[in-house]
Amino acid sequence: MFKSTHTFSSFSVDDIQRARDFYGNILGLEFSTPMDQLQLHIAGGYKIFIYGKPNHVPATYTVLNFPVDDIDKAVDELAKKGVKFEIYNEGQMQTDEKGIVRNGGPKIAWFKDPAGNFLSVLEGASG
DSSP: OOTTSOOOEEEEESOHHHHHIIIIIISOOEEEOGGGSEEEEEGGGEEEEEEEOTTOOOOSSEEEEEEESOHHHHHHHHHHTTOOBOOOOSSSOOBOTTSEEOSSSSEEEEEEOTTOOEEEEEESOOO
């Protein structure tokens, strides 16, 4: 039924202008602004729709994963732009001082957008 549809993902934020600044200026993604919202243009022709929601509640799961070739380089570059990475000291997913999990599987580091949604950069995995 949906085999040939052009599926897209979406999630909410509490402030579209802050989201535009973050996704465009900090993450360097291309976007358009249909209906005063935000549509990210991702490699491969994919699009992700971000909409403003006054009673937004941040996602408690990762809404976007960005595969990278070198996670240390990606984390360092984002940190220079003011991105703060999550630090976990308990459980299986413990991070190092940079916020990177390195205990088998893909190396991964989580951070949040201005609306509190979880995003990640990860090395050793592809979408």
